[in-house]
Amino acid sequence: MPKNESNSKTNDENDIQKKELHEDFLEAKELLDSHINETSEDELSGVDITEHLKTLKKHDEDEYTSYLEKLDAESLADAAIEMPEHMLKDVLENVPKEKLVEAMEELESDDQVELLEYIDDIDEVKAREIFDELDDDDKEDILKLSNYDEDEAGAYMQIELFKANLDETVKEAVDRLRSLRHTGELESVYQLFAVDKKGVLKYSIPLADLIIYNFSLTIDEVVRSAKEDEFRPKFAQDSEHIDDVVTKFEKFDLSVLPVVDSRGVLVGRITTDDIHDIIQERATEQIYNLAGVDDEAEEEDTLFKAGKARAIWLLLNLFTALIASFIIGFFDKTIETIVALAILMPIVSGMSGNAGTQALTVTVRRLALGEIEFNDKKGVLKKEIGIVLVNGLVFACLLGIVAYIWFDIAMLGVVIACAMFISIMFAGFLGTVIPLTLKKLNIDPAVGSSVLLTALTDIIGFFSFLGLATWILL
Template identity: 65%
Template sequence: MNEILNDEIKRAKELLNNHINDKNNDELSGVDVADCLRVLKKNNEEEYFSYLSRLDVQSLVYSATDMPEHILKDLLTIIPNDKLVNVTKELESDEQLELLEHIQEIDEDKAKIIFDELDDNDKKDILKLSNYDDDEAGAYMQIELFKANLNDSIHQSIQNLKLLKESDEIEHIFKLFAVDEKGVLKYAIPLSDLVINDFSLKIKDVVKKNKEDKFKAIFAHDNDPIEDVVAKFHEFDLSVLPIVDSKGVLVGRITTDDIHEFIQESATEQIYNLVGVDDDAEYEDESIIKASKSRAFWLLINLFTAFLSSAIIGIFDQTIQTYVALAILMPIVASMGGNTGTQALTVTVRRLALGEIEFGDAKKVIKREIGISLVNGLFFALIVGIVSFIWFKTPLLGIVIAMAMLINLGFSGLFGTFIPLTLKKFNIDPAVGSSVLLTTATDIIGFFSFLGLATWILL
């Protein structure tokens, strides 16, 4: 173990050394710099601080949004404010906002100082962006754009591109957005289609030269939900999507790397939420206590529902005392129902998230899922019934457990779809509460039908 750890430290130091010795300090990405610092801090504070002071300000700021809070805190005490401001000025507007929000969590005054020192334009952009809700397209967009008027020549627009590039304020330029005099978005022309023309041509003539609608812009509104934006990227294989306001005026763009991050993070969130884990509490640097607390919340709800199941079993204590076989077999009914329901639930939650189904499809989806769970219900009722009959040599016990299985599995298909669809209908994230509600339902139905039928038929 110590060997692995030593290797890790050695590797982090080697990477950082290469990065520091590299003339342009671009050997490592921001994520990598943050990772190396994290490894060092955990194992050798002294070396960590030495590297922190030797790294250039740009590399540190670029990795700041990938740092855990405690490292960012160290960084903020080491870098003088004026240097911090200078590097922040070079970032794109959405990155500036992300950085300021990250700093704000630690040191509100510092964030305010940096903000005040920025250019008026930057300030305006940041204020504009910070007004959007977290789930709106606007919150994900950059304001820096490569655009041109329809009457501009290609030559003029390429000159603008040159200025933009020199100011270092925009990366990943794939398309020119053509607007009219009012700034309304008209066309989106891939750079590769633009530069193969004579540069004296006007933008509007480039459009005319090509098939009608070839450069028709696919766009989203700034207030559109981000999920719709993701769907558009997917559907049209986009690299960049222009964002317009309610009047159609071009206000920003979302690039594909922002979408990647969103997809990965929301998939992680969904997977975690399904088992009652909060992704924010799971970073390695967060304390065990914080992670335990966040997970305990869901376990507590689960405990409550487990006691509920116990209470149901308690009703039938006489029956169990007479037929101990019931106590032996009852976990089978509950576990098979829970698993069948969880399958239906997971498929429904994921398909809702991917936009493949919505509440309007409820009847169709529920029918399909009940169908699937009844087919499996019949199959497993038969197996479990026969095995139980052979095991305990009681034919009626086999019939009782088979009936209970069929009832429980059928209902589990119903609840596995009905619960997430209903939560979604009321705008509650179906990934979060679903599985507790579901297992409560399947446990109660499972124990009640099995022990109830047994009391009725066997006693």
């Protein structure tokens, strides 16, 4: 009875799957328990906690809510930043306001702003309530940071940092660090920033250097006893574009960078972990944009926004595809006479589209990595043209021969070879020039360039192939 057998098999599979799911649930619970009771060997990160909570939610809403309440304020804060919207909603509904305020106070200023803005998206009233309960220092910091544009370095900095006046002794500074560390107010300290009486940033002294000096010296004496320029600080302007800050981190292998305002006054610092996030986000943005996908919409939990953003690109694509079809339409008589043309058409457009995408992708990415300077543009174009020149010739000949053998019409081979060469050459040229031009116009070269490229290569491909065929073969 094969039917029965397959049925029991499916049942078994279902059982196994259920068991696996249940094991997930137990494992997540266990890990969260040992985190809460601080018995675990490995600390859980905010991402981990969020993942385990998600597993709980899938199986048992009540357990999930109880764990939201059980988490300590710091873990809750770390997790909240990483949560998808629906989970943060659960937090806002189930966790008492006092604990939310406490959690917020555990975060550093940049993360406070991020979380508060995130809460504000979901529940404005709640965000306002939480903000009102924060202590005045936190409020002031948050207001300061939210004044920056999202592309400005200032929006990414944290206000907490370790600084000292030039006339303070090392000991005084270290004593202050001790109390900052004991209250847990300051993490990831790698540098002491030395400022003058007006708060202007003068020097940046790595702790690895500070620790080897005599603690009774003043900061000024430390600086003067070192090599000239030893402690000259690298810094970012608060109004500087964050992408330029990322470049500085990469060029100089930094772990932290002080941020100053227009008068040179030290106002905050940016740490390396924020830079990691920015690099990843930028890369995701580029990859998605090249494929006609919106990175922010994809991160939403609902299908609607992601689907809608994709539909817009598909609509644009439909529009350009219709233009290409109109081009084909001009040659309907030719196609009726030589149906081989309809059979070979997609190869010409597909190959040139591909060659163009190769050039486009390399150019977009190299622009993003800062590998192409203004002066370098000619060199880039030369390289890309060189590549498509050779590849165009190779594949033109190859396809010409294939078409000749397949349909046994010599001139058809010639026509498709010429069309292929022309369209691959154009594709390589356009794949390079489109992003370079968009960049020059200050438009993100990853957005829309694929659609534009495909539209143009299709049009050129079909036109040259069918046009040459009409001219030569008819």
